[in-house]
Amino acid sequence: MNIKVLGAHNCERQNFKMVSLLVDGVLAIDAGALTSSLSLEEQRKIKALLLTHQHYDHVRDVPALAMSLFLGGAATRIYSIPAALDVLARHLLNDEIYPDFRQKPEQNPTLSFTVLKPNKAETIEGYTVLAVPVHHGVPTVGYQVTSGDGKSVFYTGDTGPGLAECWQRVSPQLLIIEVTSSDRFAEWAAGAGHLTPALLKQELESFQKVNGYLPRVVAVHMNPALEEEIAAEIAAVAQALGCSITLGYEGMQISI
Numbered sequence: 001m002n003i004k005v006l007g008a009h010n011c012e013r014q015n016f017k018m019v020s021l022l023v024d025g026v027l028a029i030d031a032g033a034l035t036s037s038l039s040l041e042e043q044r045k046i047k048a049l050l051l052t053h054q055h056y057d058h059v060r061d062v063p064a065l066a067m068s069l070f071l072g073g074a075a076t077r078i079y080s081i082p083a084a085l086d087v088l089a090r091h092l093l094n095d096e097i098y099p100d101f102r103q104k105p106e107q108n109p110t111l112s113f114t115v116l117k118p119n120k121a122e123t124i125e126g127y128t129v130l131a132v133p134v135h136h137g138v139p140t141v142g143y144q145v146t147s148g149d150g151k152s153v154f155y156t157g158d159t160g161p162g163l164a165e166c167w168q169r170v171s172p173q174l175l176i177i178e179v180t181s182s183d184r185f186a187e188w189a190a191g192a193g194h195l196t197p198a199l200l201k202q203e204l205e206s207f208q209k210v211n212g213y214l215p216r217v218v219a220v221h222m223n224p225a226l227e228e229e230i231a232a233e234i235a236a237v238a239q240a241l242g243c244s245i246t247l248g249y250e251g252m253q254i255s256i
């Protein structure tokens with residue numbers, strides 16, 4: 001399984017894109033940086049897009065991708081929980097801000113929505129996909145994606161602390177987890193449903209307790225302005241736990 005990090009941050013500026021992952025070129029997770037990172041040919045290969053939640057930094061390229069695919073004569077399927085799909089339909093693809101590509105073109109619409117039930121594994125494009133609830137200000141799920149040869153990645157989406165229950169449902173080789181802020185904002189982060197390196201450490205200890213091992217860890221959704229602080233604090237966490245934790249970056253490729 002090859003995972004490409006298209007966007008690794010929580011906001012966009014030159015050299016920093018919002019969070020988006022691409023698995024084996026065919027399955028995208030979150031849409032913060034899909035269109036600007038991929039050629040039309042690469043966009044056409046996206047057979048499924050999994051959305052973790054409704055926040056703008058995770059869904060904003062859905063209309064842009066849809067227009068690009070529409071003009072390119074292609075289509076894709078979007079999977080998420082009801083709250084996120086409902087917000088997309090009401091606020092972005094509502095025939096006001098942009099066309100409802102679920103009806104356009106009439107014969108073979110560019111987009112279709114599929115509702116996922118949390119904690120129920122589904123087969124999507126040959127992968128086993130499990131949506132697992134995490135802790136954020138709006139309904140949010142992380143996704144475990146498992147390939148036919150048994151390789152698994154779990155991406156948390158945006159989440160605050162308290163993932164013990166989540167860890168009981170997943171056992172990935174690779175954990176892609178959000179770390180939005182540095183530790184001096186820990187109180188804000190925990191309240192807003194985000195993590196810092198110290199909070200990440202607690203969650204990894206909890207993971208180890210539940211699963212008996214630590215996976216390779218890649219942090220994403222960093223605030224670019226805090227990235228240096230986050231990197232230093234994460235290095236200390238990795239050393240304390242004796243595991244590999246790296247910061248994701250735009251263009252990073254990970255093979256498991």
Ligand SMILES: [Zn+2]
Pocket residue numbers: 053055136158
């Ligand atoms: Zn969010």
Ligand SMILES: [Zn+2]
Pocket residue numbers: 010055057058158221
């Ligand atoms: Zn976010």
